[in-house]
Structures are given as C-alpha cells and as structure tokens.
Amino acid sequence: MIKKLTCISCPIGCELKVYMEGEEIKVEGNRCPRGFEYAKNEMIDPKRILTISVKVENGFMELASTKTDKPVPKKRLNEIIGYVKTLKVSAPVKRGDIIVKDILGTGANLVATRTVLRKN
Numbered sequence: 001m002i003k004k005l006t007c008i009s010c011p012i013g014c015e016l017k018v019y020m021e022g023e024e025i026k027v028e029g030n031r032c033p034r035g036f037e038y039a040k041n042e043m044i045d046p047k048r049i050l051t052i053s054v055k056v057e058n059g060f061m062e063l064a065s066t067k068t069d070k071p072v073p074k075k076r077l078n079e080i081i082g083y084v085k086t087l088k089v090s091a092p093v094k095r096g097d098i099i100v101k102d103i104l105g106t107g108a109n110l111v112a113t114r115t116v117l118r119k120n
Helices: 033-044 074-085
Strands: 002-006 015-021 024-028 051-057 063-068 088-090 098-100 110-112
Touching (some): 051 074, 051 110
Parallel strands (some): 051 088
Antiparallel strands (some): 002 015, 015 024, 051 063, 063 110
C-alpha cells in the first residue's frame, strides 16, 4: 500500500510517500526523523488534538472553547464529539480548567482554553 501525506510535525510540511507492506513501513521525502514517526503513526494509529466548544450555564458567553491536552485516536473523534455535545458546565470557567478528566478512557483531558465569567 502506498499513501501520500504532508507531514505536520513542523512548519516545513514535507511531502511524504509511505510504503506499507505488512508490518514494514518505509517513508520517503522526510527531512527529519519526526517525519518518519509522523508517517508511521498515521498509518498505524492516527491521532488528533480535538478542539470543541462546551455549553456554559449562567455565563457571559454561551460556549467555552476547549481542547484535549493530548491527541486522541482519530477513529474515536465522532464518539468523543457526541459526548462533549451533551455536556454543560456552570460558570465561571477559567482557562486551564479540566472540564473532563480522561475523556472516554482515552487518557486525554478536555481543558478549557477560554475563561467565561459568571453572570450576576
């Protein structure tokens, strides 16, 4: 199997060609070792940082932006998004607050990236 990828490990954005035969992976086009690791992970178990908003009750804003503090499996993104859409947090929410620890057993925490103050 041959797959073309653009490496996102650094700003260079190397165009990669990944050859996968069984367990063996060969990568062409990477300018550094991070490109090989990125390609290998993309082929075996792709992961992404999830950024999503959470509903806030009694806040000056209806939503607080959040993100996972580490990448989560790409194949579980829809499941995680569905879960986060059901959440409501009470204001105040401070940037850096953990909204959900170990979200759905992924090992990643959902963390607020914006402060939302409480309405008086």
